[in-house]
Amino acid sequence: MEIEETALPGIGLRHDFQTRSGRRLGVVSHHHGRRDLVIYDSDDPDSSQDSIPLTAEESDAFSELLGAPHIVEKLADISSAFAGLVGEQIAILADSPFAGRPLGDTQARTRTGASIVAVVRNQIVHASPPAGLPVRGRGHRGGRRDPGEHGVRRRVAPLRLTSGLAGSSAFHRDDLP
């Protein structure tokens, strides 16, 4: 399945894909959180037969019905798919020192060697998050170790967190086995 992403300047983003049954489905994500669920016309592929506006709350609920909980499981699957890669989810609690600050402030890669592959916020996965993305409390972040350089994969221990991210050093690195 191939999901196409198109920028809609001034509006937001559009994602669309072809279902196995031959229909085209899309989602327009507005900057302000509104989502339009778009069902394309089977006769005119350029045009939408129906476009259903969803509030942020409705789209959350809807995506949950469609299986957003699986996204979390899938991230965990990455580690079993590639030996040597360890994926871990890290909850950012509201009282975390990083809550409300840009992702870059965590200096996660410098300090731990782990890459942050996604930020999961309100069930929505922000893949490849930019350093400027603010981390909000109560969200989740998927952390993943890169394979070693030159394709040599090292076995590394998962990231662990000190109690509740409350302390000043949020990341704790286990010794390599």
Added chain:
Amino acid sequence: MHSTATTFLELGGVLFSLGILGHLALRVGISPIPLYLVGGLAFGHDGLLPLGASEEFIGVGAEIGVVLLLLTLGLEYTAGELLSGLRKQARSGVLDLVLNATPGVAAAFILGWGPTAAVVLGGVTAISSFGIIAKVLGDLGRLGNRETPVVLSVLVLEDLAMAVYLPILTALLAHHSLARGSLTVAIALGVLVAVLYVALRHSDKVTRLVFNPSADRDDEVLLLRALGLALLVAGLDRRLQVSSAVGAFLVGIALSGPVAEGAQEVLRPLRDLFAAVFFVFFGMQTAPADIPPALLAGSLLALAGVVTKVMTGWWAARSAGIGTMGRFRAGAALVARGEFSIVIAGLAVAAGIEPKLGPLAACYVLLMAIIGPLAARFVEPVTRAARGRLSRP
């Protein structure tokens, strides 16, 4: 001397009647802009209900309206979107501006108004209304359509062109000497390039000026700082005799990310209020008696404006590989003109270059703000009927 009471009564009356007009527009499903203009005609010196006490306030409010319109326009786009639009759709953008400025320029020369008026009228006919078009596409459920990104990138380019055009226009209108005029234009363009660079590279720093995400989480703080910054830059521009509107637009572009989204949200009600005041003020400066003589030229310009925008959209959509129906949808979507045509005409009226230009521009925008949404709505059945007739033997 007028008392505060009179000012309140007049202002309250104006805003309340605008509210009623806006309600009517919503009911009928058209943009409220033409109705605000008509309201303004009634409140002008020669109108049915001339205002006295509040005119000065409305004048200042209108200026703030222009700043807010341009600021929120800049907030709509990131610098990245502007540049990628420039890379991908440059040809459609040039075609759009050339095709759509031509009727305005030609009309000014035919009417014998001279080159400055031609530059103004070209701008009035060239720039589509982002506000009206985004609303119509959303209402018709066409945001997901394949041709919509094409439409939006044409609009992005128009707005980028505005950032170049407005300083040039301001210099022309101020009757600067060639040297002085080219200096202000050069300054404005230099600032534009600098802002785009800063917005691309150091946007987070500019953004932090307005909002510090870890320290303050308050809408009020964001509103005051964003508006304050835009007005400061606009005032500074005015001092340098560069268009104040451009400065606000650039502030909008320089702000980015969640702050831009937040600022847009908190500024929207304020923008709606002052933009309405601006449309009324423009209407007020036009004598209702001048409208009928401008109707013929205005209608011809409107007709040309529909044709040239449909051609632009058709061509841009075709080069993006969109089917026939989508090409016409793109063309029709682009037809609406509105706030920015008035902004441009407003500058010319304030400079007092050609007395008949204001009524003509008002007439043109009145027609185009009504025709645009209707064209977008009815393009599909019309195209289908035309194709049906063509394919029948």
